Amino acid sequence: LNFLAITPCEILIIIWGTVSFFMFLHLFYGYYRIHKEIQTLYHYESADTTQNIRTQFPEFASLEYVIVNPAFPSPMQIGFIHPIILLPTIQYESKDFYYILKHEMTHYHNHDTWIKFGINIWRCIFWWFPFTYLLYYELDESLELKCDYIVTQNMTASQKADYLSALLHV
Numbered sequence: 491l492n493f494l495a496i497t498p499c500e501i502l503i504i505i506w507g508t509v510s511f512f513m514f515l516h517l518f519y520g521y522y523r524i525h526k527e528i529q530t531l532y533h534y535e536s537a538d539t540t541q542n543i544r545t546q547f548p549e550f551a552s553l554e555y556v557i558v559n560p561a562f563p564s565p566m567q568i569g570f571i572h573p574i575i576l577l578p579t580i581q582y583e584s585k586d587f588y589y590i591l592k593h594e595m596t597h598y599h600n601h602d603t604w605i606k607f608g609i610n611i612w613r614c615i616f617w618w619f620p621f622t623y624l625l626y627y628e629l630d631e632s633l634e635l636k637c638d639y640i641v642t643q644n645m646t647a648s649q650k651a652d653y654l655s656a657l658l659h660v
Contacts, residue, residue, distance in 0.1 A: 506618065513614040528574065531557050543591065550591055552598075565590050565660060570607070573598040578660075586656035589641075593657070596641050602633045 496504075532555070540556045554572035560579040568574050575594045582590065597603070609629050616622045638657075642650045 509617055510614050513617055517610050517614055524568070528557070528568070528576075531559060547588060547591065550595055553591070553595065565594055567594040567597045568603065569598070570603055580660065582660075583656075585652055586659050589653045589656035590660055593637060593641055593653075596637045597633070600633075600637060600640065602637070605629070605633065 537555075539558065540553060543553060543556055544551055552573065553575065554569060555574045556577060557574065558577045558579055562576045562578045564578060566576050568576060573595060575591065577590070606629070609626055613622050613626050638653075642653055645653065
């Protein structure tokens with residue numbers, strides 16, 4: 491009965507590996523589910539919305555797709571390789587709409603989606619370390635502040651006020 495001679499260290503490694511494995515499964519299932527939901531929404535959305543945005547705001551030419559749906563609580567950017575912006579169903583003023591798109595595209599250009607993916611991988615591996623959760627929750631706030639700083643870096647005071655007003659409206 492050699493299998494009973496497992497050391498406490500081996501038990502901890504088995505527990506760590508098992509929990510990490512199931513956390514990875516949960517993470518990738520969540521990404522898969524979101525991907526399927528977005529694919530379903532593609533069929534109900536018109537590509538004209540994205541084309542109109544590209545025409546109205548040429549600086550967003552790299553924008554892959556915009557999906558407007560009441561299911562989204564706030565604007566967000568997804569997509570690791572091609573940016574997709576998800577917007578709640580709200581009547582946007584032109585200026586607010588521009589700043590929201592600029593904010594979300596800045597997240598894309600800063601590779602924030604990759605950073606969040608990386609911290610999720612980190613969390614799956616180091617689930618037992620308390621500071622992992624502190625890092626996970628504080629990283630989102632830091633990425634938002636960094637994004638706001640980059641967007642407003644070359645703006646005048648009135649443009650900054652308009653930008654902050656757009657954030658408050660949405």
